[in-house]
Amino acid sequence: MSDLPEDPQERDRRLHEALRGIFGDRTDEVLAQMRAQGLDPAALMGGAPPDPGTMQRLMAQLQRMFTGEGPVNTEVAHDLARQVAVAEGDPSLNGAQARSATEALKVAELWLDAVTDLPPSGGPARAWSRSEWVEATLPAWQRLVAPVAASVADALATVMRDQLGDGPDALGLPGGESFPGAPAFPGGMLGGMDPAAMMRGLGSAVFGMQVGQAAGTLSREVFGSTDVGVPLLDEPATVLLPTNVAAFADGLDSPYEEVQLYVALREAAHARLFVHVPWLKAHLHALVEQYARGITIDLDALEAQVRDVDMSDPEALRGALSGDVFGLQHTPEQESTLLRLETALALVEGWVSEVAATAALAHLPHSVPLREMIRRRRAAGGPAEHTFRSLVGLELRPRRSRDAAALFAHLLATGGPAARDAVWEHPDLLPGTEDLDDPTGYEARRTAQADEQSDVDAALAQIFGDLPDEPGSPADPAS
Incomplete structure (x- = not known):
């Protein structure tokens, strides 16, 4: 040198x-x-x-x-998410802001008690900055992205091996030439790593950048921990981001206090649902993972996108992978999973929207326009949700949330809060697309399904009830 x-x-x-x-x-x-x-x-x-x-x-x-471990480089994701979160400012919350936000969450719980039998989540009420939101939710984003990140990394390694061949110099990265006084590193700076393995590591870094960009951008848009409809926290809690709530309220006809209370109602309603419907969180995550694992990578499109990219420049590679590298055609299994996921997200959003609106109606003069503003905002999505689509090939948007809200409103009108909330008793009883098309017929279909299940259970009980007890069981006279 x-x-x-x-x-x-x-x-x-x-x-x-x-x-x-x-x-x-x-x-x-x-x-x-x-x-x-x-x-x-x-x-x-x-x-x-x-x-x-x-x-x-x-x-x-x-x-x-x-050489980051796993399909997503967590260090890269964390660093970039923190940078993006503070890019437009992330002032520390003062005591008054924190008290106002936590008090709004406590008031929201009282109002919700009057309209639903689902109890409070039991977690603490918190006011967070954007950086705090990133720290708490980043692990969940990494878990959601991991399945498709692994598939893309393997596909990228295959493409690079076909293009560049094997050997420590295949990627054109610094190697062989030693620095004055540097210890010996076989094969150059990165230890003579196999190009395919290095591309997996670089793919991990690239996905870390993508996840960091998405999480950091979301931290500037969300009001709490549940806005995207998928639970992001490991422990029960209700959260508000006063900086983002204030930015949303700026320019609205509604006073800031009303806006804060309304989004607090939505946050608290989400938390109640995710905590007291124990199968829901796992159900949503399983659908996202099932869909992501079924994604096919278009190797020809991937090769075309990275053909002229400098492989030693992670940022250039990140730009190349920001496009559509997924297969253009969904498999029948993916179509079915996608439909179930969109329906589940719509049901979560519809229930929260209906319950929060019912609770707010008696207290907030601007509750109706606020509900409509939130609906439009949720339907339009934002930059972070589009980034997430580039990561796992789907958008976490409840496309039929209005239909789902109409279903819950019908159940409330005909059977009260108990009938509305009974939808969440078991995943097998969850409304489907036909129920969103015809809310008035949902109860009849559910009753018929329950009767059919009862007949099956009775038949099984009759069959197994005639079998002798296992030796040593409590019903065995010899035991």
């Missing part, structure tokens, strides 16, 4: 250009991290031999970028 330039500006420029080929738009962040950890980035430009310990840490940092 050439001698270190004497001009500090020229030295920094050359150093930035050299690292940009590896880290893309994250170069400034990486340089800052190196300096914060006591590393000398100028060592990369030649000159005096750097300390061997410094080079060891530098190599480890580069290897973490390309």
